Amino acid sequence: MENNPTAPVVDVPGARSRGRGRRPADEVRGDVLRAVGELMLGEGIADLTFERVARLSGVSKTTLYKWWPxxxxxxxxxxxxxxxETLAFPDTGDIRADLLDQLHAFxxxxxxxxxxxxxxxxxxESQTDKDLAVAYRNLYSSGRRALAGERLVRAQEQGQLRDDVDVQxxxxxxxxxxxxxxxIPDEPLTEGFxxxxVDNLLGGIARR
Amino acid sequence: MENNPTAPVVDVPGARSRGRGRRPADEVRGDVLRAVGELMLGEGIADLTFERVARLSGVSKTTLYKWWPxxxxxxxxxxxxxxxETLAFPDTGDIRADLLDQLHAFxxxxxxxxxxxxxxxxxxESQTDKDLAVAYRNLYSSGRRALAGERLVRAQEQGQLRDDVDVQxxxxxxxxxxxxxxxIPDEPLTEGFxxxxVDNLLGGIARR
Structure with missing residues (x-):
């Protein structure tokens, strides 16, 4: 993609540009997201600022604001x-094992x-901030829902889950x-939980 | 209880006192909670103030703050x-019907x-306000969890749910x-949901 002259490009000041001063936008976005992700998983969200991300990624604040308002x-x-990657949905063909794997990682x-x-x-915060609520759904939860849904539909195709179940x-x-x-941490998040x-939902809780 | 001279009493200024000026604390608390509940279910939480509750219930702000910090x-x-009352857990002996009833009402x-x-x-708000998080659990969620748990344990005793299921x-x-x-409203809260x-959990989603 880097050599495709029709790909969108973006001005990148500073060290990370490779001598051309302009790099494909997708590649730059990827660098920024990597920097933001590392910062958040390392330190949390409190110290995340556009200023700091601009410095870490070598992308101007103007460009950052254009992409993420x-x-x-x-x-x-x-x-x-x-x-x-951590939350990928494995597919070994065994839905029970794959759900346990993914949920334990989560x-x-x-x-x-x-x-x-x-x-x-x-x-x-998204309960009172409507813009954040929309961003949360568009940039995070609906994508995660779709990925989970795809794995569950494959389990239906593989004959492991009932066809009439609404995977959502x-x-x-x-x-x-x-x-x-x-x-609402009344009860703990444990491996046993x-x-x-998975046991309750796959096998059902009713006595037969 | 009103005539029990050892029951805790509280000074009640204004119209609701019954000519004695002092009423059992439990009765006064009940009046306050009723006024607060009606206000919230009618109008929401934005207009709820100690000022207004004091006026509606005839209980001094000092007493209100003593009971609810x-x-x-x-x-x-x-x-x-x-x-x-709306969210009571019915017990007709049929856990499936009772769960549907209660969840539809919820x-x-x-x-x-x-x-x-x-x-x-x-x-x-309780995600960033620790005092509110504690109040939420102590005054609402842990009580609701306990009530749901009691009904589910009765269903186990009635032989309708498996004994090895952790009702929580x-x-x-x-x-x-x-x-x-x-x-996270990616998907709607419907009757079909x-x-x-209930179907998924009682019967299980695995194909047999």
Missing amino acids: SKGALALDGYFHAVQ VRLMTTTPGGRILAELIG VVVDQLWGAVYHRLL VESL | SKGALALDGYFHAVQ VRLMTTTPGGRILAELIG VVVDQLWGAVYHRLL VESL
Whole structure:
């Protein structure tokens, strides 16, 4: 893509430009999101500023504001990219094992990195900040929902889940249940909790 | 209780005192909580002030602050009492019918009264306000969890739910799933959603 003369390009001041002064926009965006993601997972959201991201990524504040109109939008996009690999949905053909894998990784991210606090505060603020609520859905949650839904639909195609199940409801009963304990911590987020979530939902809780 | 001379009493200025000037504290608290609950379900939380509650209930602001140290605490206690009847857990001996009943009432409260907005904003603010987070758990969520848990344990005793199921995880997979859609509204809170929640969890989603 770097050599495609029709790709959008952007002025990049400073050290990271490769002697040409202009690089494909996608590549620059990727660098910025990487810098933002590392900052957030390392330190949390409090010290995230456009100033600092401009310095770290070598991209002008004007360009940053053009792409991400608010700190919330920048944070969410950076976070989505930072956790994409950790929260990938494996497909070994065994939906039970794959759900346990992914949910354990998700709970670890929520409990052992600033990730949990970041999401909780963004969701919290989005209850009264409409722009942030829209950014949260567009840049984070709806994308995560879609990825989870795809894996669950494949499990239906593989004959492991019932065809008549609305996979988006399953998202609320697994990941939504984790968010519930994250946001209203009456009960702890443990490995046993993850196992119960999957057992209850796959096998059902009614006595036969 | 009103005639029990050892019951705690409280000075009540104004019209509601019954000619004695002092009434049992429990009775006065009940009046205050009723006034707060009506105010919240009618108008929401924005216009709730100690000033106004003092005027409506005839209880001095000093007494109000003694019992509820913050607006959040007053709001949560009033809300809990206001919804207690609507959100009661029926016990007809049929856990499926009873869960559907209660969850439909809960979703209606969230979608057709200011209740949904009130809870969303209180949960939102409690992400950064530690005192409010403690009040939320002590005055609202842990009590609601306990009531749901009691009904689910009775269903286990009645032989309708498996004995090895952790009922508190079920709370996250039913009511927690509703909160997930309330707080992150990627998908709507519908009657069909409630039915899917109960079907998925009681019967299981794995293909047999």
